[in-house]
Amino acid sequence: MGYTVAIVGRPNVGKSTLFNRLIEQRKAIVDDESGVTRDRQYGMAEWAGKTFNVVDTGGFVHNSDDIFEKEIRKQVKIAIDEADAIIFMVDVAVGITDLDDAMANLLRVSKKPVFLAVNKVDNSQRALEATEFYSLGFDEIYTLSSISGTGTGELLDAVVANIPDELETESKETKHIPKLAIIGQPNVGKSSLLNALLGQERTIVSNVAGTTRDTIHTHYNLFNKECILIDTAGIRKKNTEKDDLEFYSVIRAINAMDEADVCLLLIDAQNGMNAQDVALFSLATRKGKGIVVVVNKWDLMEKNTNTARDYEKKLKEKMAPFTDVPILFISALEKTRLLKVLDTGIEVFENKQQKISTSKLNDVMLKAVEAYHAPVVRGRAVKIKYVTQLPTVVPSFAFFTNFPDDIKMPYKNYLENQLRKHFNFRGVPIRIFFRKK
Numbered sequence: 555m556g557y558t559v560a561i562v563g564r565p566n567v568g569k570s571t572l573f574n575r576l577i578e579q580r581k582a583i584v585d586d587e588s589g590v591t592r593d594r595q596y597g598m599a600e601w602a603g604k605t606f607n608v609v610d611t612g613g614f615v616h617n618s619d620d621i622f623e624k625e626i627r628k629q630v631k632i633a634i635d636e637a638d639a640i641i642f643m644v645d646v647a648v649g650i651t652d653l654d655d656a657m658a659n660l661l662r663v664s665k666k667p668v669f670l671a672v673n674k675v676d677n678s679q680r681a682l683e684a685t686e687f688y689s690l691g692f693d694e695i696y697t698l699s700s701i702s703g704t705g706t707g708e709l710l711d712a713v714v715a716n717i718p719d720e721l722e723t724e725s726k727e728t729k730h731i732p733k734l735a736i737i738g739q740p741n742v743g744k745s746s747l748l749n750a751l752l753g754q755e756r757t758i759v760s761n762v763a764g765t766t767r768d769t770i771h772t773h774y775n776l777f778n779k780e781c782i783l784i785d786t787a788g789i790r791k792k793n794t795e796k797d798d799l800e801f802y803s804v805i806r807a808i809n810a811m812d813e814a815d816v817c818l819l820l821i822d823a824q825n826g827m828n829a830q831d832v833a834l835f836s837l838a839t840r841k842g843k844g845i846v847v848v849v850n851k852w853d854l855m856e857k858n859t860n861t862a863r864d865y866e867k868k869l870k871e872k873m874a875p876f877t878d879v880p881i882l883f884i885s886a887l888e889k890t891r892l893l894k895v896l897d898t899g900i901e902v903f904e905n906k907q908q909k910i911s912t913s914k915l916n917d918v919m920l921k922a923v924e925a926y927h928a929p930v931v932r933g934r935a936v937k938i939k940y941v942t943q944l945p946t947v948v949p950s951f952a953f954f955t956n957f958p959d960d961i962k963m964p965y966k967n968y969l970e971n972q973l974r975k976h977f978n979f980r981g982v983p984i985r986i987f988f989r990k991k
């Protein structure tokens with residue numbers, strides 16, 4: 555079960571700076587559709603051995619507060635509903651604004667843990683000024699400088715103290731039925747696919763406020779295929795504005811992902827793979843989940859002989875560097891190739907579960923090493939002596955070598971490609987480590 559932390563706060567306080575620091579990778583998703591909103595960002599953070607999801611509620615380009623007050627208040631409400639904990643960020647250089655006050659009022663009454671982060675505390679003068687924020691009425695303030703990283707450790711210590719220890723249940727289950735999550739943006743056809751597979755309309759009654767973060771697990775056992783389908787609880791679309799809908803669906807998708815072995819990532823054929831789809835794809839990859847890309851509404855495309863092939867090529871450019879992923883073209887409406895979706899999902903699950911014997915692995919991989927050696931570094935030959943698969947949920951391989959630190963990315967990529975060439979890891983992220991021998 556995943557744990558999700560939302561960062562909320564006025565524009566310009568430094569939310570995305572903190573976000574980037576937490577996920578430790580530059581991930582500037584540029585929204586090219588409009589100049590007004592910035593895409594919400596989400597990723598995965600790790601601190602003190604615990605992992606959690608982080609959502610930067612993003613929002614609105616720097617402009618006068620009052621225009622966007624209503625919007626921001628709405629985002630705070632969603633964050634309270636959907637996240638497990640909230641980092642409420644304010645800016646010491648600006649001091650307390652009316653909007654900070656308004657947000658604090660909403661957050662103080664929430665039952666979720668709220669961490670007040672006073673940002674831009676770059677020096678000791680500002681550390682003194684930060685005490686004014688005690689007047690917002692939270693027990694504790696966390697002063698930090700997102701730019702330099704000072705103080706973020708204390709904040710994270712406090713945040714992860716609330717996260718329960720992971721239970722290692724994986725290996726104890728005798729028979730593990732594949733768990734497939736149907737994820738994707740609003741309107742790509744997730745419920746249509748599910749209903750078509752189940753052969754019935756499932757009426758989903760849900761309430762936007764309150765206990766809606768659940769995912770729904772359906773045991774599917776038809777046509778000789780057995781799996782658990784995980785989908786995200788329906789959101790009452792009528793009363794939910796487009797932007798909010800997107801926010802809800804992102805958090806739901808992350809929750810579903812955390813519970814699944816394999817993600818069936820639906821995209822809308824007519825829209826192609828946009829920045830949000832790419833973000834879901836890379837998040838699933840980082841989480842080590844199996845992935846099948848499912849292009850839905852294929853019935854709406856004008857097709858000639860090369861359409862699917864060209865389309866696939868474009869998708870792979872977006873997915874790079876992880877392109878060893880099955881891509882399916884379906885129509886939930888016309889019910890074409892739907893069972894193929896399950897077949898492929900189950901196949902990816904099996905690829906992910908496989909354990910390759912050390913002897914077979916060495917047979918194949920030492921030949922590959924022989925065919926193309928790791929580059930010599932500082933006049934020293936880098937030798938790979940043997941390789942073994944580690945007993946991990948995400949397929950991982952340890953290569954034992956005399957100089958682990960001297961093996962660089964290109965050679966690592968070569969080894970990954972060789973593993974993929976000789977064994978079937980289609981749809982499965984794999985990890986490679988070098989260890990001293």
Ligand code: GDP
Binds near residue numbers: 568673702
């Ligand atoms: P957001 O709108 O809340 O996501 O804010 P951004 O992360 O985009 O940051 C807004 C501005 O504040 C940028 O110019 C950042 O470089 C700056 N900023 C962020 N964190 C700090 C900090 O700790 N100290 C200082 N001095 N500036 C910061």
Ligand code: GDP
Binds near residue numbers: 738741746852854
């Ligand atoms: P969700 O929000 O991802 O669950 O999407 P829905 O299943 O509610 O579908 C959104 C809209 O797309 C509905 O109007 C569906 O009828 C339509 N739709 C779903 N799948 C297909 C498809 O394969 N082809 C076409 N033409 N429309 C589809």
